[in-house]
Amino acid sequence: MAEKERQRLDRVLAHMGLGTRKEIKRLLKEKRVRVNGEPAGDPGLYVLPGRDRLEVDGKPVEYRRYIYLMLNKPQGVLSATEDKLAKVVVDLLPPEYRAFHPFPVGRLDRDAEGLLLLTNDGKLAHRLLSPKKHVPRTYFAVVSGRVTEADAGAFRRGVTLNDGYLTMPGELKILHSGPESEVELTIYEGKYHQVKRMFEALGKKVTYLKRIAIGPLVLDETLKPGEYRELKEKEINALLDNPQPKPDPLIN
Known part of the structure; x- marks a missing residue:
């Protein structure tokens, strides 16, 4: 591990959620923290996270730099x-x-x-959000109005929004067509309110929208709205590898 990755002990412990800086200073003062088996009382002590052995109240502290959480976001939350x-x-x-x-x-x-x-992994976030990567986003939507194969064709060609922007080609699967339709759609960019605006451009209104996948990551249907869990190792690896193909811009 590089020398520049050495960090202050109090910062490492705070990063691991073991308390505020003030609370951690108290832990150190009370000699409840050990580094490599030795009591540590200096909050400014520099340690190598992941290499130096840290303990609080006799329990080992397993250092993690990043976390990855899957959340089933409920309606009404920003x-x-x-x-x-x-x-x-x-x-x-x-x-x-x-x-x-x-x-x-x-x-x-x-x-x-x-x-x-x-997550707090900025590099992964950049890869998933980069317009150059074209990471697919898949949604389930309820639409007011009869969704037709003509609409699916429009999605495949790209939809011109009301402001004149032409979206990238998307994939629209009709699950049910009627006065109120149900669809599954995949788009490859994340413009503001894009799904709603695409349907508005086709004369229809989205009344319910649920994202079910981002690239290789699929929503765990056991999670109720507002619930979350850590990603499994295979899910993290799939996101880091990000093997998703880019859409063909010549689809018509």
Whole structure:
């Protein structure tokens, strides 16, 4: 591990959710923290996370740099880390996870629900959100109006939004067509309110929207709205590898 990765002991312990800086100073003062078997009383002591052996009250501290959480975002909650007026997704997490300062990867409309990835891994977030990567996002939607194969064709060609922007080709699967239709759709970019705006451009209105997949990551259907879990190792690896193909811009 590089020398530059040495960190202050109090910062490492705070990062692991073991208390505020003030609380950790008290732990150190009371000699309840050990580094490599020796009592540690200096909060400014530099350690190598993952290499030096840390203990608090005799229990080992397993250092983790990143966390990856799958959240089934409920309606009415903002995809943000803070807001003065509204509840945000980070508010749904306990202190031990908030200590890692996770943030939502991308946004999901306030009135939408479904899969949202929360992490503090900035590099992964950039890869998933980069317009150059074209990471697919899959949704289930209820639409007011009869969705037809002509609409599916429009999605395959790309839809011109009301502001003149032409979206990338998408995939629209009709599950039920009627006065109220049910569809599953996949898009490869994340413009503001894109799904709703695409249907609006086709003269229809989305009344319910749920994201069910981001790239290879699929929503765990056992999670109720507002519930979350850590990603499994194979899910993290799939996101890091990100083997999803890019859409063919020549689809018509």
